[in-house]
Amino acid sequence: MGQGQWTKSNREGYPVWIGETEKISLCIVPGLGSKVVSLVNRSTNREWLWSSGKALGNEGYASAFSAGDESGWDEMFPGIIESTYPDEPWKGRRIPDHGEVWSMSWVDSCTETELRCKVEGVAFPYRLEKVYSFASENTVRIDYSLTNLSDSPFSFLWAAHPLLQVREGMKLNVPEGLEEIEVSYSEGQRLGEFQDKRSWPNATSCGGTVDLSVIGATDRSVAEKYYFTNKLTVGMAALSDPDTGESITLRFPEDKVPYLAIWANSGGYGGYYHFAIEPATGRMDDLNHAMNTNEAATVEGRGTYRWHLEVTLT
Incomplete structure (x- = not known):
């Protein structure tokens, strides 16, 4: 082929x-x-x-x-x-x-x-x-x-928005040096409110400490979107299944796509159970907010932006 x-x-x-x-x-x-x-x-x-x-x-x-x-x-x-x-x-x-x-x-x-x-x-x-x-x-x-x-x-x-089938125990792998996230949305404020910051991968939640790098069990109270606070030095993220050895890896140019977001839903939204790795050109979902914080991408008049x-x- x-x-x-x-x-x-x-x-x-x-x-x-x-x-x-x-x-x-x-x-x-x-x-x-x-x-x-x-x-x-x-x-x-x-x-x-x-x-x-x-x-x-x-x-x-x-x-x-x-x-x-x-x-x-x-x-x-x-x-x-x-x-x-x-x-x-x-x-x-x-x-x-x-x-x-x-x-x-x-x-x-x-x-x-x-x-x-x-x-x-x-x-x-x-x-x-x-x-x-x-x-x-x-x-x-x-x-x-x-x-x-x-x-x-x-x-x-x-941002890419690939909703992935997952199961408990699967592992999120991100580049070294990412140690903090910023909350965009958290059902029931488990991780806090918009713009609250938490450590990665072990984040303080309203229920104690949670390892965000491991897919959790189905829980109707959990649905959250967060961004890593730092720009990426390597454009890469992966989700692996330790039970089977299978993985999905996303690679992208960090100079054009400098941010990484995660959507993790274990039932808190719609009763659904899925996960998304979201390479992004800007941060925090709201374009108005991203432009005000200088965290949006810009293409010049009559210009072209490629990634x-x-x-x-x-």
């Missing part, structure tokens, strides 16, 4: 693209935010992406994320939580829940070895493109490019 190939198919009534090598398979739905709905290690038949069990779909542009299928891997851009843009010439324009692009249909084109997807903004003048290819038999690569279609600088947040993400399954 060489470096992989792409074939067109159908899933729950939606056209999809399936990319495969001998060791990895993924399925992408261009009409639903070009989301990834399956990511399989073909050597072990392990499906890494979580599904809510809902039918695929969403309620269209600017709809609530919770009104859609809430499954798989979405792109969050140009913001993460609902907010407004703070500066001219777009001051006051709304950024929807989870951003604009996850709920929109993307234009797709494909060769035998590459899948290209692109979308243009509604409230803001940009074009976001990504190209899927295979860096190796067990690694998928996504090359991103953001083009500013205006003459003014445009600040943004981008990539490689996902390896072992």
